[in-house]
Amino acid sequence: MSTSDVTKDGVQGQREGRDALIGQGSRKGERRRRRGERAMVPKAEFTSYYGKPVLNAPVWQAADIAGYFFLGGLAGAGSVLAAGAELTGRPAAARALKISSLAAIAGSAAALVHDLGRPARFFNMLRVIKPTSPMSMGSWLLAAYGPAAGAAAVLDVTGLFKPLGRAATAGAAALGPAVAAYTAVLAADTAVPAWHEGYRELPLVFVGSAAAAASGMALLASPVAETAPMRSAAVFGAGLELAASKLMERRLGMVAEPYRQGKGGTLIRAAEILSVAGAAGGALLGGRSRVAAAVSGAALLAGSACTRFGVFHAGMQSAQDPKYTVVPQRERANARDTAKTEGA
Known part of the structure; x- marks a missing residue:
């Protein structure tokens, strides 16, 4: 000794x-x-908790959940534009949007059920109503929206029960904005840093992306003579998506890195290019050329899909790196200590 x-x-x-x-x-x-x-001594750097990750990343698959995000947004915004087209005497555009909304919500529900593993798990979520749970409220929202969107499309195509069809169209349009935005609330309610920290702007990103996608579908599937409001909606949606994304990245600071780097960053940059090009092409050339309208619409759809997949991969990347969880918590704790010290 x-x-x-x-x-x-x-x-x-x-x-x-x-x-x-x-x-x-x-x-x-x-x-x-x-x-x-x-x-x-230096501050501790956390890489694991007894050999385990600081945060358990979701086991969601990109094709299921990012596809669920994208198709749900396309459906919800499409119902809003379909109601507007019907009210303003644009029957071909209204019908195209109703059909696309029905197809999109069916695909969205299929992707969700595939991720859950079996349909019974979705129906089990309808056993209770929990206003504080985005998953519970989203399940009920889909359960109400799906039949309304289906009735609006089927009755429009068949020409049967027109008053009921108009009511279904109005009902789907009323629920459409919530369908387009609630998946952002669902993602932000998790502990995934890039999603949770962006809870303020992420719903606006999803709404803008959904509006751009639905406008793109209208440009792709409707006569040029009926797409003037959709071209304006495309500019609005792309602008809202881009502005909200940049605001979110600026506010998040270090936690915004996954939106700029890796697979998520690549997809987000592609989304920005496609959305801006689609909106500009639709506004400048979409009213003159059917080909230009279709190309612009395809770009808007692709841009919206890239946004949803980019957000998904950015979130998964942030969940795998402990610094995005630990550093913001440490900064908040230090800020609280400083406030207490200054107030003492």
Whole structure:
């Protein structure tokens, strides 16, 4: 056993690294460090918790969940545009949008059920109504919207029960904005940093993306003479999506890195290019050329899909790197300590 003795020449036999670190782990020590004293040890860097990840990433598959996001947005916004087209005397555009909304919501529900594993799990979510749960409310929203969108499309195509068809169209349009936006609320309700931290802007990103997608479908499937309002909606949707995305990235700071890097960043950049090109092409050339309208519509649809898949992959990337979970928590804790110190 090593010992140390105090002599006139100092401490003899002292073991290195055995000095007590005054103030470590205490608020008093934190205040001293804020006044300029140098910390004796570096701050801990968290990479795992007893060998396990700090955050368990979702087991969702991109084709299922990102497809569910995209198709749900296309359906909801399409119903809103279909109602507007019907009210303004654009029957071909209204019919095309009703049919596409029915196909999209059917595909969205199929993707959700495939991710859940079996249909019974979806119906089990309808056993209760929980207003504080986005999943519970979203399930009921889909259960109400799906039949309305289906009735609107079928009755329009067959020409039967026109008053009932108009009522179904209005009902689907009333639920459409919620269908387009609720998946953003669902994602932000998770612990995934890139989604959770973006809870303010992510619904606006999804709504803008949905409006651009539905407008693109109208440009792709409707006569040029009936697409003037859809071209305006495309510009609005693409502008809202781009503005909300940039605002979210600026506010998130470091947590926005997955939206700029890796697979998520690549898809987000592709979405920006396609959405801007589609909206500009539709506005400038979509009213003159059927080909230009179709190409612009396809670009808008592709841009919206890239946005949803980009957001999905950015979230998964942020869940896999512990710094996106730990660093914001540490910054918030330090800010609270500073506020308490200044208020004391």
